[in-house]
Amino acid sequence: MGWHLYILSFIFILAGIFHLIRPKAFMRIMPLYLPHHKLLVYLSGIAEIAAGVGILFTQTKAIAIWSIIIMLVLFFPVHIHMLINKKAGLNLPKPVLMFRLVLQFGLIYWAYQYI
Template sequence: MVRNLYGVLLFGAGILHFVKEKAFMSIIPKSWPFRRLMVQLSGVVEVVFGAMLLLNKGTSFVKRTLPAFFIAVFPANINMAVKPSRIGGKVIPKWITWGRLPLQWVLIKGVKKI
């Protein structure tokens, strides 16, 4: 069940990287180069990891590498919390952007249960 939950979440989030690319680019610090490429690559990783989990293929690889991926994208989550973020022209409430930060650690710990 946990494997499928992670699979759906990752696959869906990965697709959103392409559907809402500008929104994802907006949470990466503007001073960083290759922001669009980072969004696209992280989207591909999420789609592939999600598909692997849903198909129950390469699960041990995903379990070993997913925590590092979550840590790699954490700076964008911090930037999203520190700077006002908008999705669809609406400001995301601070309680959501700050509340998302500890969720990342919950996701990392939960990988063990996949």
């Protein structure tokens, strides 16, 4: 297993932990049309941690990678919402928000390399 995979795992475990310890920060960026923001934040945090850990084991690596790809696709609406909604954008500059959106494609490509 390459060190790049450990970094990918670390990123998702860390992101998941932050979903659990700072849920309000993530609730602020969720589109209003999604129900149960707090529950979705907690579930996505748990899913990110599980996928991050799952990457590390041969038996679960493929499903963990596919889970990461699916999550990244599902998170696109959040990044678009941040881009078009000033409050959800957390006062970040538009170029930073655009970069975050483009970064999703890079992360998907990165994860896909390990299938």
